[in-house]
Amino acid sequence: xxxxxxxxxxxxxxxxxxxxxxxxxxxxxxxxxxxxxxxxxxxxxxxxxxxxxxxxxxxxxxxxxxxxxxxxxxxxxxxxxxxxxxxxxxxxxxxxxxxxxxxxxxxxxxxxxxxxxxxxxxxxxxxxxxxxxxxxxxxxxxxxxxxxxxxxxxxxxxxxxxxxxxxxxxxxxxxxxxxxxxxxxxxxxxxxx
Amino acid sequence: xxxxxxxxxxxxxxxxxxxxxxxxxxxxxxxxxxxxxxxxxxxxxxxxxxxxxxxxxxxxxxxxxxxxxxxxxxxxxxxxxxxxxxxxxxxxxxxxxxxxxxxxxxxxxxxxxxxxxxxxxxxxxxxxxxxxxxxxxxxxxxxxxxxxxxxxxxxxxxxxxxxxxxxxxxxxxxxxxxxxxxxxxxxxxxxxxxxxxxxxxxxxxxxxxxxxxxxxxxxxxxxxxxxxxxxxxxxxxxxxxxxxxxxxxxxxxxxxxxxxxxxxxxxxxxxxxxxxxxxxxxxxxxxxxxxxxxxx
Numbered sequence: 001x002x003x004x005x006x007x008x009x010x011x012x013x014x015x016x017x018x019x020x021x022x023x024x025x026x027x028x029x030x031x032x033x034x035x036x037x038x039x040x041x042x043x044x045x046x047x048x049x050x051x052x053x054x055x056x057x058x059x060x061x062x063x064x065x066x067x068x069x070x071x072x073x074x075x076x077x078x079x080x081x082x083x084x085x086x087x088x089x090x091x092x093x094x095x096x097x098x099x100x101x102x103x104x105x106x107x108x109x110x111x112x113x114x115x116x117x118x119x120x121x122x123x124x125x126x127x128x129x130x131x132x133x134x135x136x137x138x139x140x141x142x143x144x145x146x147x148x149x150x151x152x153x154x155x156x157x158x159x160x161x162x163x164x165x166x167x168x169x170x171x172x173x174x175x176x177x178x179x180x181x182x183x184x185x186x187x188x189x190x191x192x193x
Numbered sequence: 194x195x196x197x198x199x200x201x202x203x204x205x206x207x208x209x210x211x212x213x214x215x216x217x218x219x220x221x222x223x224x225x226x227x228x229x230x231x232x233x234x235x236x237x238x239x240x241x242x243x244x245x246x247x248x249x250x251x252x253x254x255x256x257x258x259x260x261x262x263x264x265x266x267x268x269x270x271x272x273x274x275x276x277x278x279x280x281x282x283x284x285x286x287x288x289x290x291x292x293x294x295x296x297x298x299x300x301x302x303x304x305x306x307x308x309x310x311x312x313x314x315x316x317x318x319x320x321x322x323x324x325x326x327x328x329x330x331x332x333x334x335x336x337x338x339x340x341x342x343x344x345x346x347x348x349x350x351x352x353x354x355x356x357x358x359x360x361x362x363x364x365x366x367x368x369x370x371x372x373x374x375x376x377x378x379x380x381x382x383x384x385x386x387x388x389x390x391x392x393x394x395x396x397x398x399x400x401x402x403x404x405x406x407x408x409x410x411x412x413x414x415x416x417x418x419x420x421x422x423x424x425x426x427x428x429x430x431x432x433x434x435x436x437x438x439x440x441x442x443x444x445x446x447x448x449x450x451x452x453x454x455x456x457x458x459x460x461x462x463x464x465x466x467x468x469x470x471x472x473x474x475x476x477x478x479x480x481x482x483x484x485x486x487x488x489x
Binding site (some may be wrong): 178 | 389394470
């Protein structure tokens with residue numbers, strides 16, 4: 001980088017964090033995100049309509065515009081290790097308002113998929129997987145609810161995998177096919193012992 | 194009588210059974226019969242599963258779709274989250290042959306094949322559609338008009354957004370559910386930033402509860418400002434977030450709102466003469482009494 005002679009050292013230090021280093025960039029990351037998300041982050045001109053529409057932005061440091069920028073600069077590590085990645089409520093307001101026809105929400109979803117491949121995932125996501133593997137439901141039935149259902153004249157168990165548990169096998173087959181249960185158990189065990 | 198396979202999801206049958214029960218009874222009065230979709234599972238949760246691996250999300254949702262394909266019935270459902278999974282995966286698999294092939298390759302192992310022979314509907318859109326039910330029929334079915342009540346509507350996100358993929362028109366200021374509320378004799382009320390998310394989606398409720406209910410709190414502030422008697426929605430997950438969320442807001446932020454939150458089917462049930470007991474309104478975290486006193 002060209003430098004002015006006698007460039008003040010303090011400023012140099014201050015700007016160090018904002019510089020983009022070539023070795024942090026992974027062009028493949030941009031391509032993978034585009035493929036998984038089926039959208040076009042490279043069209044982004046950084047207007048910020050997405051962040052302005054975001055319900056998570058006013059109450060956190062989560063900036064969706066930044067993630068789209070990271071997608072197209074190929075800043076894989078920076079994007080995937082940022083805990084803010086998991087603050088998107090997937091409300092799709094940004095997607096509806098994007099003047100470049102990008103779906104920033106889907107960019108986030110693709111990045112989360114790629115993060116999971118590196119075991120970066122909050123435990124609550126995996127617990128939903130475990131619940132579905134056992135019962136077929138992410139929010140399973142309980143005794144209070146069973147009693148209430150019967151009072152309403154419904155069966156204590158709804159006619160889903162709860163009432164027909166033989167169907168759970170098919171669900172377990174799909175999750176085992178992708179080794180999702182195995183990975184979920186392993187990661188939860190690593191985190192919680 | 195039109196027949197649909199009723200996809201229940203998780204939260205309606207397992208937390209708000211009154212909404213499930215009301216769906217059967219109210220739609221029957223409007224000429225829609227909801228049939229059991231035996232062996233259906235979680236849709237699966239678009240936030241949790243979509244975030245982990247979209248391919249697994251496609252395959253799991255396809256399994257639910259195939260169950261309805263085998264019944265040769267369109268699916269009707271009452272939850273926006275389920276709509277996102279079931280409608281969107283159906284749509285994607287129909288329009289992306291290579292995706293469909295990938296999913297069918299997995300499902301071969303359990304002798305299932307996605308064909309793409311059915312459609313998916315939210316019960317609310319069937320109620321609104323004049324060719325199926327329509328506002329007039331809703332009005333004619335009412336025996337206890339909800340006169341003198343002010344009701345706000347929360348649309349939720351995944352029913353209508355992203356608008357380019359859906360068929361509901363504007364997502365900035367829709368009014369069709371307000372029309373359905375007015376059909377019950379109540380006064381629909383507008384409030385600030387109506388289309389704001391409830392805060393529960395995308396796995397955020399489980400990941401960071403305080404962040405999640407802070408979004409809910411913003412909605413509650415706007416609703417309080419509009420002086421409404423109740424909030425209605427068409428998504429049990431939003432319902433959970435507003436209903437139990439108010440208790441959590443009280444615990445974490447020390448603010449109490451006491452705003453009753455009812456699924457549109459529960460509201461319709463009340464207006465069609467169902468009792469609060471038949472709707473299991475006592476299971477709601479926030480008491481519906483103040484609203485019921487005005488109505489009954």
